[in-house]
Amino acid sequence: MTTTSMKLILSILPILIVGFIPELSTGNDHRQFAYTGFTNSNLTLDGAARITSTGVIELTNDTARIKGHAVYPSPLRFRLSPDGMVQSFSTSFVFGILSSFGDIRGHGFAFFIGPSNDFTKAFSIQFLGLFNSINNGSSVNQIFAIELDTIQNTEFGDIDNNHVGIDINSLNSLRSNTAGFYNNSKNGMFTNLPLIGSGPIQTWVEYDGNTTQISVTLAPLGMEKPMWPLLSLTFNLSTVLKEESYIGFSSSTGLTTGHHCVLGWSFVMNSPAPIIDSTKVPKLPYLGQRSPSKLLEIILPIASAVLVLAIGTVAVILVRRHLRYKEVHEDWEVEYGPHRFAYKDLYRATKGFSSKNLIGIGGFGRVYKGILPTSKSEVAVKRVSYSSKQGIKQFVAEVVSMGHLQHNNVVKLFGYCRRKGELLLVYDYMENGSLDKYLCGEEGRTTLDWGQRFKIIKGIASGLLYLHEEWDKVVIHRDVKPNNVLLDKEMNGRLGDFGLARLYDHGTDPQTTHVVGTIGYLAPELVHRGHVG
Known part of the structure; x- marks a missing residue:
């Protein structure tokens, strides 16, 4: 080689x-x-x-x-x-x-x-x-x-x-x-x-x-x-x-x-x-172009339909919830912020204004017992309907002003809430209800003796004196009657329902263009002459 x-x-x-x-x-x-x-x-x-x-x-x-x-x-x-x-x-x-x-x-x-x-x-x-x-x-x-x-x-x-x-x-x-x-x-x-x-x-x-x-x-x-x-x-x-x-x-x-x-x-x-x-x-191994499995072909449309249905359901719930709690807000109410309640809070407080929480029905609305979710305070919520916006601004101003009333014989008015065509007034809750239920011996309730009646009369007189002369403004109630006199836990009489009240400054001559109140409980001169006194 x-x-x-x-x-x-x-x-x-x-x-x-x-x-x-x-x-x-x-x-x-x-x-x-x-x-x-x-x-x-x-x-x-x-x-x-x-x-x-x-x-x-x-x-x-x-x-x-x-x-x-x-x-x-x-x-x-x-x-x-x-x-x-x-x-x-x-x-x-x-x-x-x-x-x-x-x-x-x-x-x-x-x-x-x-x-x-x-x-x-x-x-x-x-x-x-x-x-x-x-x-x-x-x-x-x-x-x-x-x-x-x-x-x-x-x-x-x-x-x-x-x-x-x-x-x-x-x-x-x-x-x-x-x-x-x-x-x-x-x-x-x-x-x-x-x-x-x-x-x-x-x-x-x-x-x-x-x-x-x-x-x-x-x-x-x-x-x-x-x-x-x-x-x-x-x-x-x-x-x-x-x-x-x-x-x-x-x-x-x-x-x-x-x-x-x-x-x-x-x-x-x-x-x-x-x-x-x-x-x-x-x-390289040949895999081919595989399409999703038959199971996936079945699951995907169903999952998509369920997703669309879920989104639609959530949207409907959110819209209904928005409408349920929708309120009326106007610029002039900004200054009354601390006295305005959220409708959602009142709705929850009264369990959706349940009939089980209904405690009274009057000519101007229904009253419900409620427990505020934050403070856990017991309140009475009155729902008043109104059809005209005229005067509502003045009335809300009066409501807020009356929220400053401080007297043992006047029911405390905490504030208000507004919705379309509806005003809600929030009062202190009176455990024993209205006086009229105790005057005629209603079933399940004891009739008041004379001592209790006299105590209530003095309390109401004291409350009226405070409204007419002792507060810095004059409040004419114009509808003092037994079902507007409320009794607290100690059976003290308190004036309630300021839905018909008018607010006047001292020294003015209060006038009215029409009679508002219950005939028989109004001062005669108010019915005949259109003013008090």
Whole structure:
């Protein structure tokens, strides 16, 4: 055999070895390997990861919220000594991301170098099976990763939903770029490369231990490696990686799913990664374009109808509630704010003006017992209807003014509320009701003796004196009768029902244009001459 023939055989021998033997080692450090398919490989798999019958690593599948890892079985020595610098290394891998539902995206996957192959504490969803919500960003991780992500997660500062990032201990990338490549044949023009559905994509990750330069390059499988990397970053990995570290791939799905597949992989220390023969890697599995399941086709319309019905029901309830509690507010009432009650509070206080809370019916309205929701005070709420807006402003002013009356024999008027065509007056609640129920021996009630009657008469006289002469304004009640005399807990007489009252200043001559009151209880001169006195 000639010397020339021997040299030729020796030059071909490494190629033959790489082509037929999936792993190639140098020394005891496993510093170099190459896979064109993964049939019978001894990679460590966990989670959803599996190797298909054709030799493809499937990290995930159509299951939501899962993670999967494929890791080289033994750690590699990245430093020659514990305090040494991380050596140069280069790796290349071929991957594909498939979705059963078109452009519906699951989360992406990552190539990583880290201190462990145990990721049981890592979350799936957006954490790509590498970190969790607590340790993301912690220097304790000692992980370097290249993420190929198909969902934009704003919490990590992702630039879009189709990007490549250089990660150190965190999914908040130090450098990222939209996935693509710089085409050699087109003078380095950048071309976008969708990570989902573009077919097999080859990636090169290189680290120069002397310059601490990290480079990441992408291209469709079979294309010459681009001259310009997609990403470059100067970062000393000696501050991150341990002396010995594991290398592998990690992926996860979230609410949406995807198949993250690895078809080939090579790695070497201190030289370019072994070439992966694109003609020998297995093909990506064919998923087809699947439509949602029949069950989903049934559930979605029903769920949509239920949602529309629920929204409509809520809208009707809100409108009815608004109309139920709707009040009349005018600008001039602003100054009376402290004396105005919310209709909603009075409605709840009287249990919706329930008939069970009805305590009296008069010519000018119905009276209900109520308990205010905030103060828990007992009140009597009188509902008075009115058809004209004329005089309502003056009347409300009188109501508010009479709210300042302070006398033991005058029922306290707390305030008012207005709705369309309706005025509500809020009084202090009188436990024993009106006097008329005690005068004629109504069933269930004792007839008042003369001592009690005289006490009530004196109280009413005292109240009238206060209204007529002792307060700073004159109030003419004009309807003093037994059913407008109310009795408190101690059977003291109190003047009530100011719905017919008029408010006059001292020194004026009170006049009226028409008689308002109950005939027989009005002063005769008011009926005949139209004024009192």
